[in-house]
Amino acid sequence: MRDDGPAVGLPPEPLGPAADDVRRRLLERIRSGDLRGGERLGAERDLAVEYGVSRSTLRQALSALEGQGFLRRTPGRGGGTFVTAAKVSRDLSRIVGLPALLRDQGFFAGTRVLSAAVVAADAVTARALGVAPGAYVHDVVRIRLADGAPISLEHARFPAARFPDLLEQSLGGSIYELLAARYGVEPAEAEEQIEVVEAAGDEAAVLGTAQGAALLAITRTTRDEDGVPLEFSYDLFRADRTAITVRTRGPRGTALSAGAREQASGRVRRPR
Secondary structure: OOOOOOOOOOOOOOHHHHHHHHHHHHHHHHHOOOOOOOOOOHHHHHHHHHOOOOOOOOHHHHHHHHOOOOOEEEEOOOOOOEEOOOOOEEEEEOOOHHHHHHHOOOOOEEEEEEEEEEEEOOHHHHHHHHOOOEEEEEEEEEEEEEEEEEEEEEEEEEEEOOOOHHHOOOOOOOHHHHHHHHHHOOOOEEEEEEEEEOOOHHHHHHHOOOOOOEEEEEEEEEEEEOOOOEEEEEEEEHHEEEEEEOOOOOOOOOOOOOOHHHHHOOOEEOOO
């Protein structure tokens, strides 16, 4: 299920019955998906007519929803009132392609392929993929979209010798699903390291955020059921659009396991 957004709290100031009724009706449209994240509302004049209230009453309702985190208002030309985009829950407890993850949460998944090329592996990539330095790897850079808005910048590398014609295939969907269908290779284990970084100018431009904005950087090495590496990637997620979820199991009252300590330090190994 898609997250409804921020928890509903009391408006900063008590609303009259008319303003509260408009607030509730708009909130219902947001929760039902009739108004989607990132969508711009109509002009205040038109909204006031639609809901049968004065513009001052409408502004009270909009201010209440803005205070609760469901709307954001931006001034100036091109500004307006927008529905706050719901966060994508990035579940590190299972290995699944981002399109399936987005669909499971009610988002419309999209992809823009920025580049796809065969390159020589640098030392870091070679070590992660278990190939010789200079060996050929497929280098794929894509923007991932949730409801048409950029959510992540994905830079992934795959051993070219193992997947010789990968770049001739459609790269707009899940590469994990493509590897399974075409090569019979499925991911069974992934180790991911997470850190917070600031968006550089080019990264901010493609992700539609401000330069210096917080991004979640995830460095991932994925292996098959035999423990052979099949992917090495570096993904940048918009921190304002992403929530990280990790599920762990263990007896109550015991010290943290090695895996839990890894998670606490920002490194997560997903079991096979």
